[in-house]
Amino acid sequence: MRSRSQPATISTPPEASHHRLGALRHRNFRALWYAFTAASLAQRMDGVILGWLVLELTDSAFMVGLVGSMRFLGAMLGPLTGVVADRCDRRRVLLASMLAMAAVVVVLLCLLAVRRLDVWSLFIATTIWGVLSAIHQPAQQTIQADIVSGRELVQGIALMNTAMNCMAILGPALAGTLIECCGPASQVWEWSEDDMLLALNKEDYTAGRFYAASDSGQVVASRDRGMSWSPIPLVLPEAMLRGLKAAGAVAGVQWAYLVLLALHAVQLWNYLSLRLVQRPPTAARTSVWQNLVAGMRYSCSHPGLWTALVLAGMVNLVAFPLQFGLLPIFARDVFSVGAAGLGLLGSALGLGSLLGSFLMAFIGSVPRAGRLMLLGTTGWLMLLIVFSLMPSFEIALGVLVLMGMAQTLSLTNMTVLLLGTASSEMRGRVMGLRSLAVAPLFLGGTVAGAATTSIGVPMTTIICAVIGLLIVLWVAPWIPRATEG
Secondary structure (H helix, E strand, O other): OOOOOOOOOOOOOHHHOOOOOHHHHOHHHHHHHHHHHHHHHHHHHHHHHHHHHHHHHHOOHHHHHHHHHHHHHHHHHHHHHHHHHHHOOHHHHHHHHHHHHHHHHHHHHHHHHOOOOOHHHHHHHHHHHHHHHHHHHHHHHHHHHHHOOOHHHHHHHHHHHHHHHHHHHHHHHHHHHHHHHHOHHHOEEEEOHHHHHHHOOHHHOOOOOEEEEEOOOEEEEEOOOOOOOEEEEEEOOHHHHHHHHHHHHHHOOHHHHHHHHHHHHHHHHHHHOOOOOOOOOHHHHOOHHHHHHHHHHHHHOOHHHHHHHHHHHHHHHHOHHHHHHHHHHHHHHHOOOHHHHHHHHHHHHHHHHHHHHHHHHHHOOOOOHHHHHHHHHHHHHHHHHHHHOOOOHHHHHHHHHHHHHHHHHHHHHHHHHHHHHOOHHHHHHHHHHHHHOOOHHHHHHHHHHHHHHHHOHHHHHHHHHHHHHHHHHHHHHHOOOOOOO
């Protein structure tokens, strides 16, 4: 019997060796895959909606980075939530956390209905969602290894990433389309005489006319009770114009949040359909503190674990801020392509990630996981620099496709290395530490947003990538060149 201190050995079941998509033959894995697909679509849509909405509400790169980063503050609870995944029934953890996430979306919809959604409401809701996600992810990641193993585990992870990356193409495009079609550009506000007296200089106001104003601040007037309109040289006060833009920005996301709520319902249905053999809670024999310490010591004792965790923390600190905070600023201020262009940027990254997932499903390589992780991480960071220097929107899309491929190569092999090296009774705590590695994204996103206001978004991205490459050089000698398989 394998001792608890030894890494798990990934074996290749003969019956799965000729089935590249063999994991989908398992009913439980299919249900988990459907739920994960819906979750990935919701996450990608929410990322675009949140970034664009905050930018429109505040016109502040710092606030975009700060609010976006709050989604990852809950990752600091990763070690504790990893213990929860080991001590509790993982299916019940998934159901409880998903119900709470759906409740957050319902609250946001209610705020939209009563016209009370503002940046601070988003700040609070995003923070709560981040904590719930920190509870959800270790259970979701480790339950894969309860359902499939060996080569099917590698293929299963690749299939999960394929679904995630397909949704990374669809999600941003769908969100951008919803914002573009339902957002501020289609809004016009009619004004009463009292409104006009407050908004305009009194001497410029002519009684008897009808007035209207768009979100851009253009004022038009009608002398024939709305039958015809003509622009007039009146300028709205800045405070009033900000209010118009805020109202228009909020109007563009109501349908998107309804879609998010439907996607949460799909996840709940599939988690309810899981039928798993009851797993003994091995971590419950000792205290939570002892579980935490044991998990950290175990991870530090295996190079395959701590190197993957260090690189995971690094990419969240310096690479992911582009995707989760700075991309809306590139779209609006660098490439001048608006919300629809932002959706295309996100979709290009998703397309590259999808191609990378196909590549990983074909390779299915456990022994080379460490080397592939190193290759993917290095390429990801170098492409960040190239993207920041691109003057053309079209060429930048191509660079993002390549970046998505490198990102998938990096992240998939991180997961393979962690799940393949960790023993069954330690997987929850190891993946909890993996969730903790997301926490630097809070710091990275906030600092990157603040730096953007001073040195610009391209230079900020380049500096982040250079810092990442220095960390890779330090970690590279310790990464296992061969993994047991």
